[in-house]
Amino acid sequence: PxxxxxxxxxxxxxxxxxxxxxxxxxxxxxxxxxxxxxxxxxxxxxxxxxxxxxxxxxxxxxxxxxxxxxxxxxxxxxxxxxxxxxxxxxxxxxxxxxxxxxxxxxxxxxxxxxxxxxxxxxxxxxxxxxxxxxxxFPHERLPEWMRYVLQSERLCSVLPDLCPLFRSRVQEDPVQGSFQIQLxxxxxxxxxxxYYPVCRGKFENSDAVAVRKSRRFKLENWTSSWPSLSSSSCHSGQNKGGGLYMQLLYAYLRAIVPKRGLDSCQPYRSSLFHYSSTYDGSVILQAEFLVYTLIQFWMVENDFSPLPVKLCSSFGVSFPFQAILGEAAPTSGLGDVLILLVKYLNSSFVAPPDGGYRMEHDGISGWNASGAYDVGKPSVMVSSDNFVDSWNSLIQRPLYRFILRTFLFCPIGTSMRNAGQVLSLWTCHMEPWRITPQDFLEFEVPGGKKSEILGKGKSQFQERSNKGKERCGSELGYSPAWQGYITSNYLFYNSLVVHFLGFAHKFLHADVETIIQMILKVLNVITSSKELVDLLRTVDTAYHSKPAGPSSAVPDGAIYKCISSIREQLQDWENGLCESNADGSFLHENCNRDLRLFSDEEDGVRRLLQLFILRAESEIQSLPSDKMAQNLQKLDTIRAQMCILFGHPVRMPPSPVMSKVVFNRESKCDEGFTPKHPGVGQRRWADVKYRGDWMRRPISDSEVAWLARLLVKLSDWLNEGLGLHQSVSNVSGGPTYIKLSPTDVSTTGGSKEVLWMLLAFVGSWLGSLGHGLVHLARERGMRINLRPLASKKFMLALLFCTIVALLRMTSGRCFQLTTPKNT
Structure with a gap:
């Protein structure tokens, strides 16, 4: 249709x-x-x-x-x-x-x-x-989760209470009997x-997806999956564009959405005397509608958990979208529009250093061009406690899940361009104190009429903006006034960092230079201020401490007030999001349970960064000498930032290969561990130290990826059915005795009864043997692992044996057919 x-x-x-x-x-x-x-x-x-x-x-x-x-x-x-x-x-x-x-x-x-x-x-x-x-509005153009919701009458009846976007807009078609959105x-x-950026992102990726699908079943790609050959790149003629669209987006936000949140438009806030006769309720409705529309189309879209879990449970509603939508990454190419949206909504927290909020609209630009705001001076926080009433509270959960889904479900072989945009979006949200008026100057009126409309005042403001840009960028930074913002968005600074390190390990072999730069950018944000590091550590200490009130380690009682909300956010924001069973992630078994930024365990940031440095040192050996030296300096910077973050020098194991790689790279290149293609070329497997469930190790080039995932799921099903995932203490052991009364005992005779007893004895013996083997496996912690059957060598041997057997059968039949004729 x-x-x-x-x-x-x-x-x-x-x-x-x-x-x-x-x-x-x-x-x-x-x-x-x-x-x-x-x-x-x-x-x-x-x-x-x-x-x-x-x-x-x-x-x-x-x-x-x-x-x-x-x-x-x-x-x-x-x-x-x-x-x-x-x-x-x-x-x-x-x-x-x-x-x-x-x-x-x-x-x-x-x-x-x-x-x-x-x-x-x-x-x-x-x-x-x-x-x-x-x-x-066309049903097929809606976000994916909305399409399934509109098919259920029960869900449509409660949707207006769950999401304001559906209020008075979901109507039933009297002709077709289905629900639709009328606007x-x-x-x-x-x-x-x-919808346009979503459609544009799918359009730009359609060619790359078609190429990957057409080459999926080729034998040379099945036996050898080199990332340098399989990675997709952007089309040479791809038009980046987006200038006019970004200007329109900024103009709509500036004209419709108040920066101070919905409460700034209320006719009365604390007293009925604040009522204004000029109040227009359509202003609030339009602002609310636009923000929710952008969030649903750009951030939520194909998320299988589109709404907070606590809100849905309060209405007795559950969305079974995880089985329908699956582990799908968000649409790529939305980084630029989301950065502008997040910057605009978070700019309400920034004001001139004198405390007055004078960044007002002048009808031409979003900022006052009369000189009230000096872009060469640092901005300060104006509302550190009233975060619930701001737009930030609306974008926290969908933005967190958008970034996390991008890192978790990013497919192998894709370009790092989209991941880089999402990383910039993440760091932009973590540093709202760096938002300045000049960030929005490029989104003003199109060039043909800019000078004509803005005039001399605008040009002077532009000159002042350019002069103060460097000075402003160096002076802007974290201050204690941002404590409320950090605690409200704490998972962006803690849990999301750990998930991002799993993404970095997964794609390190694909583009080592880009991954190192991305790690460096994240650590620069976290370690940009000693006060910020102290606050992150204090909240982490309060999170892991017993609920006994303020202590000497956490003197601030306000920190304890936000711990319960952080726990709820951790369970809600990461609902259903975990790494797949066969992607070799470090976080599969511990996902959604704890904060591990300052943890000393194997899945903590310290250990993950140490392992990342070791792997990166081996990966950069294949780079040219000039790039290798630059990346070695970046690794040294990462070590220095780790020292700032964890408070003491980071002890790294000695690397004799890297100590001589700059001077004698050619003679030592065969000694380095290169985890890019295990099994290809000369390797020292003693250097490979994968710590984790061996059945869930990263898929190598010597395995069939889809078959490995299938066999892992089958192994999990067998282990769960046989109880091999449980310990011996959790399983009741010992035989079961049945006491019979004398009245139940009767004499048996005849050949049928003897045969039946013999079969029962053999069956019970086999059952006891199987029970003993299962009990022995539980005692020794053994489990069924069918993943070795996914080896390409095994599959080739099986294919060869099958072909030989078919040839022998065919030749035998031909010999039988020709034998009577010869006789």
Missing amino acids: RARLLPLRRHPPMIPHPYAVHSHSQAQDLAAAILSASSPPQIAAACSAVDAFLHGHPADQSRSFFSVAFPALICRLFGFDGGSSPSPSRSASPSNAWVELADAGVAATVFDLISPRGVLFSSMSAVDRHSLVKFV NVFEYYMFWFA
Whole structure:
């Protein structure tokens, strides 16, 4: 079926019939002109025609435009080819979308048309006030978890209570009997605006996915999986784009979403005397709708746990999406838009050093250009305690799960570009004190009209911004006023670091330089301030201490107040998220249980970083001499940061190979451990120290990946069925005695009874033998492991034996057929 772009019309005010027919005819001609516009002059002419049409028709008479021409305008804005109703199988093409235009003049024209202060938005507002048009958003374009929810009547009945995005928008179709989302014009446009980056990300990755699928079953890729050959790269002609779209996103956020949260728009907060007669409830509704829409389309999307677990359990609702959606990574390519969204929402915590919040809108830029804010001075925290009322409380869980799912479910052989964007998003959220006004200057009005609109004041502000950029970047840093923010987002600084190290170990062989740089960037954030490290350690100590109140180790009683919320966040935010059984992760068995940033155990950050340095030293031997020296310096920097983080020098085992690698690299290259391709070439297996469940070790090139995962699951099922995963103390041992009464004893005779007793004896003997073997396996801690059957050598030997057996059978039959003829 095709996407439903046709609106649901309501009864409009009385309009003369000839005028309505003429307006409808003009809207049809305008839709045809919009769809046919491809070159920059044609696009500019189409925008001018839309502007003239909306200016020439009153608000109550523009229903024909939104019914006929508006769907066509959405198709061209976001690059949908074809008619006014794009099919679900088609994706947005960056080269065809108007929001990806490279021409500055035409981009400025499009921006003027669809900007918050343009005629299109004013007409949307007027049409929505009269409720002239309602749209049904296509079911197949919704986030994946919403599609399954709309199929259940029971879930749809409680959705408005679970998520504000569904309030008064989920309606039942009286014809088809299914549930659908009905939106007004503004909401319909914002749904498409939020959907576009998701569709663009899928479009950019479709070619790489097709290449991987077409090469999946080739014998040379099955027997030898070299990362340098299998890793996908971006298309050479890929258009990065996104300039006009990012400017529109910033303009919509600045015009619709108040930075201080929803409470800043309330007519009364602590007293009824604060009520204002100019209060408009639609401001709150639009801001809430836009933020929730961006969160659901960009962060949640295909997450199998879209809502907090505690909230769902309070309504008696559970989402069985883990079996349906599976372990799918978020859509790639959303890093830039999410960074802008997070920066804007977190910028409410930053104010000028004099304490006054004077970063106000001047109608042109998002910041006051009158000189009230000196970009050369550091920003300070203005509201460290009132985090619940801010936008930050809404994005914490979906943002955490978005970052974690990206690291956990990132497929092997993909480019590190998306992971780098997500890492920048993560560090941006961890350092809100570094947000400055110049971060938003690039998202101002398009270049064609920037100098004309902003004038001399804007240019002066730009000069001041450039002069103070370096000084501001060096002075901005953590201060004790950010303690509330750190404790509210503590898992971003602790648990997520441990999961990221598992990702770094998994992809170290793919791009060692990029992984080292990413590790260095994360450690730079955590160790940027001694006060920040002390706070992280204090919270960790309070988390692992007994609940006996403040102590000498944790003197601040406020820290203990946030421990319970951190425990709830750890269980809720990581609900259902763990590494797969056969990916060799360090965190599979301990996921979702504890904080391990300062742990000394095997899965703690200290041990993982030590192992990472050892592996990285071996990996960088294959790099050129200049790059090898640079990465060795970065490893030394990582050691220094580990000393800052853990408070004492890090003891590393001696590495005689690396001590001579710079001077005699060629003679020592065969002694280094290279875990990139185990089993290929000369290796010293004594250097390979994998600590963990051997059945869940990383999949090597000598195994069939899909068969190894299948055999691991089968082994787990057998071990669970036989009770081999339990200890002897947990299993009741010893024989079972049955006492028979004398009345139950009877004489037996006959050959059938003797035969039956003989069979029962043999069966009981076999059963006791099996029980003894299982008991012995439990005592010795033995388990069934079928994973060796996934070896490529075993599979090749089995295939060879099968072929030989078939040939012998075929030759034997041919010999039998030819024998009578010879005789």
